[in-house]
Amino acid sequence: MSLLALSDITIRYSRLTAVRDVSFSMDEGEILFITGPNGAGKSSLLRAIAGVTPVAGGRIDLAGHEITGQAPENIARLGFSMVPEGRDVFGSLTTEENLLVGTGMHARERGWRSRAADELEAVYATFPMLKERRHGQAGLLSGGQQQMLVIGRALMTNPRLVAIDEPSLGLAPNINDQVYERLIALRAQRQLTLLIVEQSSARAMMVGGRMILMRGGQIVLDGDARTLGNGEAIQAAYFGYEDH
Amino acid sequence: MLQILFDALSLGSLYALGALGIALIFGVMRLVNFAHGDVIAFCVFALLWPSTDAMAIVFAGQLPWYLLVPFVLLCGAGLSVLCEIIVFRRFRQANPATMMIASFALGFVIRYFLLMLFSSRPKSISLLPALSQPVEIFGARLPLLQLITIVTTMVILIGLTLFMRQTRFGLEMRAAAENFSMARMLGVRANRVIMGAFALSGALAGAIALIFGSQTGTLDIQMGASIMLMAFIATVIGGLGSLGGAVLAGFLLGAASVIMQVMLPIDARPFRDAFVYGAVILVLLFRPQGLIAARGTKERV
Numbered sequence: 268m269s270l271l272a273l274s275d276i277t278i279r280y281s282r283l284t285a286v287r288d289v290s291f292s293m294d295e296g297e298i299l300f301i302t303g304p305n306g307a308g309k310s311s312l313l314r315a316i317a318g319v320t321p322v323a324g325g326r327i328d329l330a331g332h333e334i335t336g337q338a339p340e341n342i343a344r345l346g347f348s349m350v351p352e353g354r355d356v357f358g359s360l361t362t363e364e365n366l367l368v369g370t371g372m373h374a375r376e377r378g379w380r381s382r383a384a385d386e387l388e389a390v391y392a393t394f395p396m397l398k399e400r401r402h403g404q405a406g407l408l409s410g411g412q413q414q415m416l417v418i419g420r421a422l423m424t425n426p427r428l429v430a431i432d433e434p435s436l437g438l439a440p441n442i443n444d445q446v447y448e449r450l451i452a453l454r455a456q457r458q459l460t461l462l463i464v465e466q467s468s469a470r471a472m473m474v475g476g477r478m479i480l481m482r483g484g485q486i487v488l489d490g491d492a493r494t495l496g497n498g499e500a501i502q503a504a505y506f507g508y509e510d511h
Numbered sequence: 512m513l514q515i516l517f518d519a520l521s522l523g524s525l526y527a528l529g530a531l532g533i534a535l536i537f538g539v540m541r542l543v544n545f546a547h548g549d550v551i552a553f554c555v556f557a558l559l560w561p562s563t564d565a566m567a568i569v570f571a572g573q574l575p576w577y578l579l580v581p582f583v584l585l586c587g588a589g590l591s592v593l594c595e596i597i598v599f600r601r602f603r604q605a606n607p608a609t610m611m612i613a614s615f616a617l618g619f620v621i622r623y624f625l626l627m628l629f630s631s632r633p634k635s636i637s638l639l640p641a642l643s644q645p646v647e648i649f650g651a652r653l654p655l656l657q658l659i660t661i662v663t664t665m666v667i668l669i670g671l672t673l674f675m676r677q678t679r680f681g682l683e684m685r686a687a688a689e690n691f692s693m694a695r696m697l698g699v700r701a702n703r704v705i706m707g708a709f710a711l712s713g714a715l716a717g718a719i720a721l722i723f724g725s726q727t728g729t730l731d732i733q734m735g736a737s738i739m740l741m742a743f744i745a746t747v748i749g750g751l752g753s754l755g756g757a758v759l760a761g762f763l764l765g766a767a768s769v770i771m772q773v774m775l776p777i778d779a780r781p782f783r784d785a786f787v788y789g790a791v792i793l794v795l796l797f798r799p800q801g802l803i804a805a806r807g808t809k810e811r812v
Binding site: 319340344349351355359 | 686
């Protein structure tokens with residue numbers, strides 16, 4: 268059974284249809300890139316899975332539960348963790364407080380405090396820079412550091428599926444390389460399932476895995492990132508030559 | 512001189528506590544809760560047995576202070592949470608203007624409910640009469656009540672700061688105030704945080720009711736509205752949503768009122784409030800975002 272399944276998802280903002288009848292599913296451990304030009308509906312799709320954008324039609328299932336129309340906090344409890352576009356660091360909180368926000372949902376379970384502490388140490392081990400700045404205001408971190416922080420914050424909830432919206436946005440290329448290096452390492456280490464939205468397909472081809480290409484709110488291509496990347500189909504799909 | 516300082520601090524305390532109650536709710540909901548003043552009035556009248564006579568029939572007000580205080584705080588918190596569940600919850604998705612109008616309407620409902628039970632005649636009671644005796648400090652004779660007001664406010668402010676900084680719930684409230692949907696995506700329960708904010712805000716209203724009630728000795732169903740106006744101005748000057756700013760501005764407003772009362776020429780004193788509001792306009796001209804701009808007050812997407 269797949270970890271995440273979307274069927275015929277449609278998302279509307281008043282009269283504008285951002286996503287039209289999109290269906291796909293993901294298996295546990297998979298890495299999936301959703302790419303496509305601006306306005307293709309990629310972010311809307313992620314936000315719909317997270318429960319912060321309502322869907323106009325269709326059905327979403329996560330880990331065997333239907334989550335269509337569920338509250339974001341309940342979806343998070345099923346193991347979905349989101350790193351939104353623009354990162355959304357809690358700027359007035361300290362670095363460590365940012366990391367701890369997401370541990371509260373396990374507060375009913377026994378031994379959650381020690382587990383949260385372990386988790387915190389694990390995140391600090393991956394991102395030593397965060398430990399140095401643990402008591403500093405998170406809003407004062409650099410863009411790259413904030414990106415590491417929100418990835419760390421997403422991991423603190425002990426998720427099964429991490430969705431990341433445009434991790435490269437506003438980052439220098441070498442910082443971006445570092446971010447991906449850590450992501451790939453984390454994925455191997457924790458058997459994470461990763462759903463990554465990127466505007467360009469270049470990164471997907473480098474990292475490998477599955478790639479979905481969206482345009483105009485619909486899926487135009489779905490396949491292995493490396494094979495898709497070498498063909499001309501992707502260019503045609505990306506720029507929409509067949510329309511002209 | 513000392514007298515002026517204490518007057519300023521005790522009036523500022525009321526404004527600061529009121530502003531805090533408004534800022535707490537604004538922080539998590541972007542709601543300017545104009546019903547807050549009427550929650551204060553409700554708390555005061557909760558001390559009386561409902562009757563439309565001019566004579567107040569003191570009921571809960573006769574309790575010893577260690578029962579009286581929790582009773583009033585609970586009344587405030589309870590009513591405030593009830594407002595959230597019955598009214599504001601239905602307006603979560605509405606825009607801030609709609610919510611504000613709803614809070615106005617709710618305020619009137621509470622006020623007219625009190626009017627029905629107690630009539631509009633002001634009633635006089637002496638609440639905790641032991642507190643009105645004067646004490647002498649550094650040569651100044653101060654009512655004990657004023658001292659207690661200031662000390663209580665400080666204790667509340669320190670307690671609230673610790674609560675916000677040290678507890679799990681405080682952390683979630685601060686995160687939610689800055690970015691509500693992000694906090695929810697990290698598993699923070701929206702209802703819990705909002706109800707918590709309303710409960711805290713209502714308890715603060717209860718504290719104001721106690722202080723104000725024992726200071727003036729007169730109960731009037733309009734009484735909440737006057738504090739509410741000043742408290743609302745304090746939250747705006749302080750930077751909407753910023754708790755520290757609200758408290759700071761509350762004290763500044765209290766100080767400004769008291770200082771003008773003393774410094775203005777006798778003939779101008781009746782217009783004191785006009786001068787205070789003038790100062791408010793000046794502050795807002797130079798710092799439209801408030802003294803301490805809150806983070807995350809930008810539109811939530």
